[in-house]
Amino acid sequence: SQKIEQNSEALNIQEGKTATLTCNYTNYSPAYLQWYRQDPGRGPVFLLLIRENEKEKRKERLKVTFDTTLKQSLFHITASQPADSATYLCALDIQGDKLIFGTGTRLQVFP
Amino acid sequence: DAGVIQSPRHEVTEMGQEVTLRCKPISGHDYLFWYRQTMMRGLELLIYFNNNVPIDDSGMPEDRFSAKMPNASFSTLKIQPSEPRDSAVYFCASSKGAYKLYEQYFGPGTRLTVT
Numbered sequence: 001s002q003k004i005e006q007n008s009e010a011l012n013i014q015e016g017k018t019a020t021l022t023c024n025y026t027n028y029s030p031a032y033l034q035w036y037r038q039d040p041g042r043g044p045v046f047l048l049l050i051r052e053n054e055k056e057k058r059k060e061r062l063k064v065t066f067d068t069t070l071k072q073s074l075f076h077i078t079a080s081q082p083a084d085s086a087t088y089l090c091a092l093d094i095q096g097d098k099l100i101f102g103t104g105t106r107l108q109v110f111p
Numbered sequence: 112d113a114g115v116i117q118s119p120r121h122e123v124t125e126m127g128q129e130v131t132l133r134c135k136p137i138s139g140h141d142y143l144f145w146y147r148q149t150m151m152r153g154l155e156l157l158i159y160f161n162n163n164v165p166i167d168d169s170g171m172p173e174d175r176f177s178a179k180m181p182n183a184s185f186s187t188l189k190i191q192p193s194e195p196r197d198s199a200v201y202f203c204a205s206s207k208g209a210y211k212l213y214e215q216y217f218g219p220g221t222r223l224t225v226t
Binding site for chain 1: 167
């Protein structure tokens with residue numbers, strides 16, 4: 001069965017540093033991968049989408065890489081700020097029909 | 112736009128009672144998704160609709176769960192009878208167009224507690 005792994009432990013980093021979150025998957029070949037942000041008590045919010053033929057995607061301070069050989073995506077936040085503190089979810093498509101979400105990694109940026 | 116609207120935001124009920132969760136998608140969106148989120152299992156897709164028609168309900172855990180979409184602006188998820196293991200946060204999401212899986216817009220969720 002499809003499996004998506006994200007670091008279950010929280011990631012704590014200092015303001016101004018780069019945060020790197022990992023999403024690994026097995027038994028699957030997604031056409032694209034998405035990253036969402038979720039704040040406590042709220043629904044996930046879409047951040048970025050990267051296709052299988054794209055190696056990297058950027059949006060302001062965010063960068064996503066997608067390595068289909070390693071079956072891994074990395075999500076980077078540069079110059080991190082306390083306001084970036086949240087849980088970040090990766091999601092993969094299943095044959096273009098529906099999304100499977102990872103359980104998320106909680107990021108805490110402290111001043 | 113007000114975004115995806117869900118009601119109620121919180122629901123506490125006793126085991127065996129019927130629970131109805133409601134969702135209003137973003138106007139113009141033709142796909143609607145119901146998800147359930149728990150600490151143990153994360154965010155799971157229960158069912159999704161396209162143009163008000165249920166497309167895939169393979170994620171619905173049991174016959175106790177049912178969902179309807181009578182029109183483009185309203186959907187319900189019903190649990191009857193409810194059980195303590197149904198306690199979770201239920202999200203509704205919508206998206207637009209052929210690229211239905213792109214950029215799903217989520218509602219604020221309904222936190223369900225079954226005692």
